[in-house]
Amino acid sequence: MLSAVTDKPTKKRSRKAGHQAPEGYDASAYPTFSVTVDVVIMSVVDGQLMVLLVQRQADPYKDAWALPGGFKQPDESLDAAAFRELREETGVDAPKHLAQFATYGDPARDPRGNVVTVVYLAVTPEVGSIEAGTDADDARLWPVSSVLDGDVALAFDHERILRDAVERAADQLEGSDLATAFVGPTFTLSELQSVYEAIWDDQLDTGNFRRSLSMGSPDASYVVSTGERAAAGPKGGRPPELFEAGDAWIDGSPVKRAKRRTTKQSEQRMNSGNE
Amino acid sequence: MLSAVTDKPTKKRSRKAGHQAPEGYDASAYPTFSVTVDVVIMSVVDGQLMVLLVQRQADPYKDAWALPGGFKQPDESLDAAAFRELREETGVDAPKHLAQFATYGDPARDPRGNVVTVVYLAVTPEVGSIEAGTDADDARLWPVSSVLDGDVALAFDHERILRDAVERAADQLEGSDLATAFVGPTFTLSELQSVYEAIWDDQLDTGNFRRSLSMGSPDASYVVSTGERAAAGPKGGRPPELFEAGDAWIDGSPVKRAKRRTTKQSEQRMNSGNE
């Protein structure tokens, strides 16, 4: 039937711009769903990619770990819901990055059925403020590698979501300024390099890495020296210079991922398979 | 409140895995939404990027053009819903690309409220079969440039969705084999080049373009000659060789977009703004 699009079935819908579901409607022809917003919030700590998880108290998947998230309210946008849930459940109120990345709606993904979830990818450099959730019950950072190795039982389809999110982050690292979201307002180049290495799970040549970052145009550079220096590490070493992000990131990251000539992964086109 | 995640508010939910909305529920604490699936299906015709639109018959935005789409059913996945709607409304049953790309849920996006839509990006090379929708009422291809210039009145927030979709397609063109989805099983290099040029709205050097495509590894190349040749055009010219896509596209396209040093577009990180 080629006809009304994004449209309720052509019945007489006698309701206004109210946000509630209509009174008398045929549920089979006019299905409704719960809509939740989940947030994959990442950070790199000591060269390791971490993800913030909260422990469930309620019954389905009780005690399992899950992505922070919750219900979209009828009067808020998806973006607003993501901000709100992130703040409410983890205390993080100013992530350096927060953007939608995929939506999951498989009928079987929630045992209670009919729950469509819009997932956001968030990034924050600071770790200290993370666990200081409002009235935090149990929220903590887990190494992504451990979680994806199955060391932690995740609720619902959250393991798959996490896997997809990490993959997306790795892609975006190459085409955007996402890397700078993992570090503070000032940072050392080693710190920044460790972000790339953690997410790509690969070693980068230090010299080449630094050269890439110094390659912006004269007016818009990738990193700008602050003149300051951080303290040397406990085991010594030359104190690193502190930089801040420049304006050149608009065209994406100057650091390119090495060709992964690993497993010739099969066709990935038709249906990236968000569900 | 850090607690139940992706969880209904902790009330006694006395329902099974049924797919209908629960009987007696507090709508404010337990809101539900209509979920639709819309499809931005693109094609390149005569060097011009086109999008398939259908004309609305029902009241909100009656007679306006809209993206094909419709309701997700409770027992189907989002991907399945996208396939179904695409087939039902446009007759396209085998797009060469179909993948989710963003979800829109602003409370004001539908005058009737509470409609969250999951949008898919589809690509097909063939034009002939497109308009042969099952019982097509009015569906046709429009030049994307015209539509985005406001020459066509689009329903809901579909103009914005289209704009986002085109941008996404342009990005993916660089990092995937998306370009090959716009051409048939065999194609000429000029055809393939016109795909890039249409979507990036830029001219590419023919020589350099062809060199890029010839640059895959010995075992996995980007294009493989079929030995065949297409007929020359009406105005003459050397008959072009026909190629088919090789296995080298796994690492993305060998054709890179020129740096667009145009308007120094403002920060695009926090909230790409899907709504």
Added chain:
DNA sequence: ACAATAGTGTCTATTAGACAATATGTA
């Protein structure tokens, strides 16, 4: 012959990869 489209070659500038060498701190 001439116009039109397809396809090749060549020179140079830029960028990427490997790796050596130097600088400056702590134990």
Added chain:
DNA sequence: TACATATTGTCTAATAGACACTATTGT
């Protein structure tokens, strides 16, 4: 001094950009 980390430099390979040139068709 020994060690550890930071920072710079150098040589070479690969890729990108600009552009000239050849090839094969239709009118």
